[in-house]
Amino acid sequence: MPGTTNVNLLFTTLPGTDLSVSRVCLGTWQFNGGQADITWSGQEEKLSKAIVDKALETGVNFFDTAEAYKNSEVVLGKALEGRRQNAVIASKFGQNHPEGKVEYSAMDIENALTQSLTKLNTTYIDLYQVHWPICVANMEETVQQLKLEQSRGRILHYGYCNFGVENMKAFQLAGGKPVTTQMPYNLLWRAIExxxxxxxxxxxxxxxxxxxxxxxLLTGKFHNAQEVPEGRRRTRxxxxxxxxxxKHGQPGMETETFQAIGEIRKISEELGESMSTVALSWLLAQKNVESVIVGCSSVQQVGENCRVVPLKPAxxxxxNSATDQVKxxxxxxxxxxxAESRMK
Incomplete structure (x- = not known):
């Protein structure tokens, strides 16, 4: 369509870094090697590789994974074999300690990083993140270890994920200088605003x-709560x-959510665009949002979930109005x- 922009033309250099990343990042939680988890059904390794192939072909060079995502680092490492230099990899430590520990010491972080590097088949991770604040045993020790790993060249930059206001201030007081914060944010989930x-x-x-x-939910695939897979109905x-x-024990807001989805669908149809495109384009129009993380369950979805267009202020x-009530x-x-936020 005239005036549209595809993701392969959209790159940004993350402020404070030399990392040039696509503004759509491929999330790899679904790269589970065929082993389903509580949220996602099994995705065979062959399909995951095909998705990575298509992503790179499309222009996506940014990939997000985590120690806690079942098999994800291993599958991504294999998929990028021979072309690591073409990718920017973000990973996270936390929630997968072999001894079941929640809070990570400096040694735990060092060991987790070593394991991640091995699984990813790389000597460095471009962006290493604290997965949740509950993964931190001691904030100063965590910051010092991240800086040490940076000096060793095993990570290039660091950030955090799911940090609330108090967590962010504590990290800064401990001397941390993160370059990114990864947060849940979309048209239906605007709580961080x-x-x-x-x-x-x-x-x-x-x-x-x-x-x-x-x-x-923002792809337009689902028209009511009953159509949503059970593992994805865990949210508030x-x-x-x-x-x-x-686990949240709350009544939710299903009526308001699907009313909002209906309005987004209407606006998308007026524009002649998919809901995915409109939702991602809205998100990338928000100040400080440098990249949006999307998952894909098929090769076809790579193109569908990576298309963005300029949106008029109106x-x-x-x-915004369509989703204000849910917000x-x-x-x-x-x-x-x-129900009680772990993002303090």
């Missing part, structure tokens, strides 16, 4: 927005009674799954 995003902007951090399509958008997998305002119901708690 209340208090976290203003501080992020004050500190000029780059936002990596995960669940950019709200686990498929849904009534906790709809699945035994939910359209952005209509999208207000969510309140300041940006945690997707917990």
């Amino acid at each position: 209340h208090s976290t995003l203003p501080l992020i902007r004050e500190n000029n951090l780059s936002v990596l927005a995960y669940s950019a399509l709200q686990q498929g 958008l849904f009534n906790s009674q709809s699945t035994t997998l939910a 359209i952005i305002e209509r999208l 207000n119901l969510l309140g300041d708690n940006a945690d997707l799954w917990a």
